[in-house]
Amino acid sequence: MKKAERARYLEQRKLERQALPTLSTADSLADILELDILPRLNTEDIYNWSEHQFKKHGPNKLVGYCPQHNGSSGTAFQVNTKDNSWYCHGCQEGGHPVQYRWFLKGEHGTPTGKDFVEIVEELADDAGVELPEWKPPQKQSQSKLIPETEYNFKHKFPRLLKDTVSNLAQDLKDKVARPAYKYFRRNGKLPPAPELHPKEKQRIRQANVAEAKHLAETTTAIVKWEPPLLLGKIQIRLGDDPNNWNVPTDFEDWKNQGSPAYVVPPGMRNIFEALMVKRGIKNLFDSSGTGTGKSHDTGNLPPYLGINPHTQKKSEDDPTLYYICDDPRNPTTESIESNSVVLPSRHSGLVEDTTKQTPLGYPHIRRPKGKEEPTIEASCIREAIFRYFPEFKNRTLFGGKASAGCQGCPKLLNEDGKVVCPLLVGRWKTKQYAPFIRSHPQQLSTLSETDIAVVDEAAKILKSTKDIFVGSESLNEAFYELGTNLIKHQVDGLHYGNAIFRALSPLIQIMKEMMVFIDSTPNIKKNGLNHNEFINLMFEKLADLYCSHGLITEQEKTLFLEAKSGNSNSSDVLQLKSIKGSWIEKLINRALWNLSAVEFLTKTDTNIWGEVRVFGNKDIRVVNVSPTVEDVVQILKEVYKPNLENLIEDDNLPWEIQRKRIDEKCKLNFVTPLLNVLTGSRGYIQAKSYGFYITQSDNHVKRSLFNAQSIIYKDATARPEDIAMRIGVDSEDILEYKVATPAATNLVIKLVGGFGSCGAQRDSKEQREKGLSEASLPKRLIKGVEKIIADSISLTAQLGKKAKIALIDFQGQLSNYKDIQGIDYFGYWWRDNRGTNILQDYDVIIAIGNPTANLGAKAASFRTLTGKYANPANPTEEFKEYIQHSVVSEKLQLVGRLRAHLQPHKQKEVHLLGDYSEHLIWQLKDKFPGCQINKMMAYDLCPEAATRRDLDTKMAIELGMKLLRFGQKVTQEKIAKEMGCSQSWVSKIFKKLGGYKRALQLFQCLNNTFYRRWNNPQTTLDALPEDARWAAETFFPLEVQELLKNEGIPAEAISTLDIIKDEYNLNLLNYVSLDTILDFILGLIPYLPQEYQEIFEQALVPPEPIPI
Structure with a gap:
């Protein structure tokens, strides 16, 4: 427990004793220890080992020998006499008096149960305190019961109020101006008519413009749109006694309470989950951090649900628990493996991998690699066909008796016509009788209303999209089919086949030309065209082709181009804008109407093409129509419905022959998805030189889970909205909870900048051509990695240990480190940073780069799942946040692999090399409470890891500060001479620092800062009030980073200093890191010396100079 929190806790307990004296005789041993025993003991009474040989070291510190390791200096073991805490730098362990007495016995950590009672009794004897007769915990908890009204006023209501104010403050910080925010922090409410934040004003202006455009097309009145104020979730911490939990009685009760989230005590996850399932909560989301036992507890969940995992179900109405994961054949916990069975799945042969073992010691089961021969027989001889279709x-x-894929299979039926296929029979028996089943999501059948599902790594494995590849062969086939079979088709007696062919064949022609264009254009050949580039190019080319083929007039073409560009607001343009649908959809519909209008007028009772109006002199137009392309889609589905009868004639035929037969029976499979994407439906298309990828929704998992009684989603780094978009529910209908995470005070995370993003393709030809690789990035990374390894080996060697070091990078970059000594494990992103326990025994992890997946794939997923704009070349803030969250999630998963909080006696380190965001720092602090986070640059590792520009900039700053300290004039000539470089190079450095005059101000301010830090002892953050500490550790550094990125304004950061000064009479700059102060100065320099000069000088006023 942190010092400030511990002090507040003790103060609260004292107040409770005064308010309710009856509680004094029924306190827990922990309270008696803190309030009655320890205050009577001095430091010498507590730390009573005779061999310490303590020496005084400063006003509040004693140093001496350690009782557990043989140190020679006599200073490793240190005691803080102010709060009687201790720490041994040799053993990397510390605590308070109880931990010390336990440490004297040769143990580690905090004693529990009888051991804890014995040590408290021992300390009580030393203090002369008589302990009350010990009673069982249940009786003690009953004796502490207080009236509900008293509990609400003393505990529940203040906590809920604090949570509400905290959540409101979090949401208000970007919505209201600083004065209003300051007023809110003081008074808990906003002032009358608060001024809005500049960013919020800009957002409202943009929203008003968009709304005004929409209203202008539908009404003459423009109403100002006001955005709603969104509040965060209520969070309820549950106590150790489930009988006293304040949890909802059903789903409606939970919604009426405001849809709160819950923090569950350690060890009570299964009790909470079972209770919520029994109370009818459909969607539960466990967001507990990594290493909190999510998978382990799932393996032990069945008995809490009334399920015996080791007996067969008695009837179909008995519930089945499904554990849905990425690799069901190789579970990661013993409880899952021993209590559940695998749902048989279709495969063409598997391999037993003896190099890896499951928790119960069995070899891993996996698919063969390359030319590897299977050691386990195929479960289905037609697996390739079943895989080819999706x-x-x-x-x-x-699969099944009536399935086209199974019909004719020699293993399907016996002589009596009974299904004997081992796969189908095995799946049926497993689902019929097994109470606890594990399965991959794509191998899942539809669950029943009594079934319960647990989805592990939910955001990763809930794949809700699928890709269709379209190559030149498919395009040629489509062109032929549209011109032959389709033109014969009729609808309601009307011959629309030819019209559809003439309207759609230009699409195919443009796509074929687009492939040639991409292949012949060097700057786009590598990445191709993203969705938005494809759509824009398709619209322009389609308008040209339609016009040249006579499908639309030149006047109509001009009208469409003007309307889409937004450069005209003529009546014709406004009329065209009023028609529903995307621009390509409107263009195709116009062509279809022009092609079929004559025949349409002969059938007045037919209205499949929408509403027809005649304007002026019989000018026929289609307005407010249901998109005619939708009708085309239905026609194509009918004409090209696959005929799967006699799909496989002979299982002995080569696969290529079978594939061609399938292709003959399933034609034009891509045209419908293509039209859906072109007409604005959810989906995405990417154009490459070799073909096209069309992404669309895949509802298999959603359908499989739809009927389940309850679904428990588990993911340490996902958000409720990530789950919601994949399963098609409202995020507000997902009950979120997490298990309280133990502190990871033994975990050190070092964020190392100065290497750029370190992507998968680093130091490429394109980077060199752009001059981005003045010092080879891979070489600089190697130097940095070598330095980290050397330091880690040296430090652990001093303790008589050997460091186990793992390195993680992109798979294609691992060969760069093969010659470095000291690396025990090589892993790569997306495989070794999540879903594995292999790294939990390691001491150090070095991870390089930002694991950003293919941006085209991320854009395809985002647009398909949300229907929102996603352009990798010009991303929206929402899409940026979507990408950033995925990167942060992978890094959080990596840090969790060490399981630091489960090994508090062992020091753990993670080095993350590459650019990072402040969002990552917030998440690290939230997911790994108590960890130490150090920010540094490549130069801080070793000079060889930095770029020349960074090295020279740092040297120039140091030389400038040195010259000022000695009273000399700072000139570019002097600095260039000292650095051994040209004066023009120093000029470029000064320009980067804001120019010569502002560089001098920087040097002086840095000197002032170092003087102040030298003259004043380091002030501990633990002594700060909660709000001030949050501002120093998190909020102010974030504002500084926004200032550096030109995303914030100086007034915001300076206002934060004013708020802390007014409320707590503290100078926040005395508590933030030197890096933050340097960044603050760099961010302010462009605005000096005018508007913020006076405030700046007051904030960094120099102290009395010290002798040099």
Whole structure:
């Protein structure tokens, strides 16, 4: 427990004793220890080992020998006499009096149970305190019961109020101006008519413009739009007694309470989950941090749900618990493996990998790699066919007696016509009788209303999109089919086939030309065209082709181009804008109307093409129509419905022959998804030189889980909205909870900047051509990695130990480190940073780069799941946040691999090399409470790891400060001479620092800062009030970073200093890091010396100079 928190806790307990004296005789041993025993003992009474040989070291510190390791200096073991805490730098362990007495016995950590009672009795004897007769915990908890009204006023209401104010403050910080925010922090409410934050004003202006455009097309009145104020979730901490939990009685009760989130005590996850399932909560989300036992507890969940995992179900109505994960054949916990069975799945042969073992010691089971021969027989001889359909035919082929994929299979039926296929029989028996089943999501069948599902790593494995590849062969086939079979088709007696062919064939022609264009254009050949580039190019090319083919007039083409560009607001343009649908959809519909209008007028009772109006002199137009492309989609589905009868004639035929037969029976599988994407439906298309990828929704998992009684989603780094978008529910309908995470005070995380983003393609030809690789990035990374390894080995060697070091990078970059000595494990992103316990015994992890997945794939997923704009070349803030969250999630998963909080006696370190965001720092502090986070630059590792510009900038600053300290004039000539470089190079450095005059101000301010830090002892953050500490550790550094990125204004950061000064009479700059102060100065320099000069000088006023 942190010092400030501990002090507040003790103060609160004293107040409770005064308010309710009856509680004094029924206190827990912990309270008696803190309030009655320890205050009567001095430091010498507590730390009573005779061999310490303590020496005084400063006003509040004693140093001496350690009782557990043989140190020679006599200073490793240190005691703080102010709060009687201790720490041994040799053993890397510390605590308070109880931990010390336990440490004397040769143990580690905090004693529990009888051991704890014995040590408290021992300290009580030393203090002369008589302990009350010990009673069982249940009786003691009953004796502490107080009236509900008293409990609400003393505990519940203040906590809820504090949470509400905290959540409101979090949401208000970017919505209201600083004075209003300051008023709110003081008074808990906003002032009358508060001024809005500049960013909020800009957002409202943009929203008003968009709303005004929409209203202008539908009404003459423009109403100002006011954004709603969103509040955060209420968070309820549950106590250790489930009988006293304040939890909802059902779903409606939970919604009426404001949809709170819950913090569950350690060891009570299964009790909470079972209770919520029994009370009818459909969607539960466990966001507990890594290493808190999510998978382990799932393995032990069945008995809490009334399920015996080791007996067969008695009837179909008995519930089945499904554990849905990425690798069901190789569980990661013993409880899952021993209590559940695998749902048999379709495969073409597997391999037993003896190099890896499951928790129960069995070899891993996996698919063969390359030419590797299977050691386990195939479960289905037609597995390739079942896999081919969803990947290439945009269809899912299900198994079963009536399935086209199974018909004719020699293993399907016996002589009596009974199904004997081992796979189908095995799946049926497992689902019928097994009470606890583990399965991959894509191998899942539809669950029943009594079934319960647990989805592990939910955001990763809930794949809700699928890709269809379209190559030149498919485009040629489509062109032929549209011109032959389709033109014969009729709808309601009308011959629309030819009209559809003439309207759609230009699409195919443009796509074929686009492939040639990409292949012949060097600057786009590598990445191709993203969705938005494809759509814009398609619209322009389609308008040209339609006009040249006579499908639309030149006047109509001009009208469409003007309307889409937004450069005209003529009546015709406004009329065109009023028609529903995307621009390509409107263009295709216009062509279809022009092609079929004559025949349409002969059938007045037919209205499949929408509403027709005649303007002026019989000028026929289609307005307010239901998109006619939708009708085309239905026609194509009908004409090209796959005929799967006799799908496989002979299982002995080569796969290529079988594939061609499938292709003949399933034609034009891509045209419908293509039209859906072009007409604005959710989906995404990427154009490459070799073909196109069309991404669309995949509802298989959603359908499989739909009927389940309850679904428990587990993911340490996902958000409720991530789960919601994948399963198609409202995020507000997902009950979120997490298990309280123990402190990880033994974990040190070092964030090392100065290497750039360190992507998968680093030091590429493109980077060198752009001059971004003045010092080879891989070489600089190697120097940095070598330095980290050397320091880690040296430090652990001093303790008589050997450091276990793991390195994580992109798979294609691992060969760069093969010659470095001291690396015990090589891993790569997306495989070794999540879902594995292999790194939990390691001491140091070095991770390089930001694990950003293919941006095109992320954009495809984002647009398909949300329907919102996603352009990697010009991302929206929401899409940026989506990308950033995925990167942060991977890094959080990596840090969790060490399981630091489960090994408090062992020092753990993680080095993250590459650019990082302040959001990552927030998340690290939240997911790993108590950890130490150090920010540094490549230069701080070793000079060889930094770029020349960084090295020279740092040297120039140091020389400038040195010259000022000795009273000399700072000139570019002097600095250039000292650095051994040209004066023009120093000039470039000064320009980067804001120019010569502002560089001098920087040097002086840095000197002042160092003087002040030298003259004044380091002030501990623990002594700060909670709000001030939060401002020093998190909020103010974030504002400084925004200032550096030109995303904030100086007034915001300076206002924070004013608020802390007014409320607590503290200078916040005395508590933030020197890096933050340097960044603050650099951020302010462009605004000096005018508007903020006076405030700046007051904030950094120099102290009395010290002798040099």
